[in-house]
Amino acid sequence: MKELSLNILDIAKNSVTAGATLVEITVTETPARLTITVSDNGCGMTPEFVARVTDPFTTTRTTRKVGLGIPLLQMEAQMAGGDLSIESEVGKGTTTSAWFDPGHIDMPPLGDLNSSILTLIQGSPDIDFLFTHSIGERSYTLDTREIREIMGDISLAEPEILAWLGDYISENESSITNPT
Amino acid sequence: MKSLEELKALREQMQSKMNVRKDDNETIRVVVGMATCGIAAGARPVLNAFMEEVNKRGLKNVQVTQTGCIGVCRLEPIVEVFVPGQEKVTYVKMNAEKVPAIVAQHIVNKQVVTDYTIGAAE
Ligand SMILES: Nc1ncnc2c1ncn2[C@@H]1O[C@H](COP(=O)(O)OP(=O)(O)OP(=O)(O)O)[C@@H](O)[C@H]1O
Ligand code: FES
Numbered sequence: 001m002k003e004l005s006l007n008i009l010d011i012a013k014n015s016v017t018a019g020a021t022l023v024e025i026t027v028t029e030t031p032a033r034l035t036i037t038v039s040d041n042g043c044g045m046t047p048e049f050v051a052r053v054t055d056p057f058t059t060t061r062t063t064r065k066v067g068l069g070i071p072l073l074q075m076e077a078q079m080a081g082g083d084l085s086i087e088s089e090v091g092k093g094t095t096t097s098a099w100f101d102p103g104h105i106d107m108p109p110l111g112d113l114n115s116s117i118l119t120l121i122q123g124s125p126d127i128d129f130l131f132t133h134s135i136g137e138r139s140y141t142l143d144t145r146e147i148r149e150i151m152g153d154i155s156l157a158e159p160e161i162l163a164w165l166g167d168y169i170s171e172n173e174s175s176i177t178n179p180t
Numbered sequence: 181m182k183s184l185e186e187l188k189a190l191r192e193q194m195q196s197k198m199n200v201r202k203d204d205n206e207t208i209r210v211v212v213g214m215a216t217c218g219i220a221a222g223a224r225p226v227l228n229a230f231m232e233e234v235n236k237r238g239l240k241n242v243q244v245t246q247t248g249c250i251g252v253c254r255l256e257p258i259v260e261v262f263v264p265g266q267e268k269v270t271y272v273k274m275n276a277e278k279v280p281a282i283v284a285q286h287i288v289n290k291q292v293v294t295d296y297t298i299g300a301a302e
């Protein structure tokens with residue numbers, strides 16, 4: 001993938017496929033480590049299955065034998081001084097974490113997080129997303145449950161709402177990247 | 181800084197025009213393949229470009245949606261367009277630059293952009 005935000009989009013889509021109603025996405029940056037965590041309350045996996053998903057010859061999908069998303073992120077993390085781990089419980093949910101050494105020469109760029117979050121909301125407007133991005137001490141959160149409470153039965157995929165969310169995210173992104 | 185208060189005003193504004201949507205049997209659907217290989221090949225900017233173009237033109241009868249694997253990795257990003265009463269059209273090796281032509285010619289004027297279809301690529 002060109003940027004980590006695309007991996008985040010891809011891994012969060014696994015949670016959507018797993019039937020989650022709440023997907024928590026956390027990006028935590030410190031000088032020594034960048035960590036991405038995607039946590040869901042979807043169907044979960046058995047321990048045996050978790051052991052196999054990092055093997056690129058596993059997938060439950062029928063159209064193609066190879067699941068790509070997790071092995072790809074794991075490979076990228078390992079190439080940049082980190083790794084990937086999955087904690088999962090059937091019927092409870094899954095937490096997938098990947099971490100990186102931001103100073104590593106093969107550290108991929110984080111890229112356009114805003115676009116990935118909007119793409120997730122547009123694709124699954126009935127699922128809730130809790131997105132947190134922190135850089136050192138500074139952080140912000142977007143919780144679609146709060147948005148939904150205000151908007152009532154209006155779909156979060158409406159262009160006006162997506163536009164507002166996009167502005168909200170970019171304002172908050174710049175406030176944590178370039179504090180005044 | 182944007183506050184959630186602003187959303188309340190947005191809601192009032194939207195509620196007053198929610199009923200102008202057309203009914204389902206007139207809806208044109210644009211479906212973007214967003215499995216891992218689609219995303220890696222550039223599906224995200226393609227999806228965004230469709231939403232932007234549809235929005236800019238105020239096309240209320242077009243629905244842009246996402247799906248998983250469409251099945252032909254080497255032709256990703258893939259987009260399927262469903263115009264009611266017509267056969268599905270599959271566009272392949274998509275990028276954001278191709279989107280305005282598809283919206284203008286196919287979605288608005290009902291003329292398939294043959295050069296970008298799976299038929300032309302095969
Ligand atoms: N959050 C999750 N909850 C439940 N099962 C999961 C979750 N994430 C992954 N899986 C399981 O692991 C498999 C492999 O995931 P992976 O993302 O590597 O490939 P894929 O989603 O099947 O296909 P691709 O990502 O290539 O489009 C999935 O098919 C699914 O069965
Ligand atoms: S995995 Fe490539 S088209 Fe589906």
Ligand SMILES: [Mg+2]
Pocket residue numbers: 010011013014068069070216
């Ligand atoms: Mg996947």
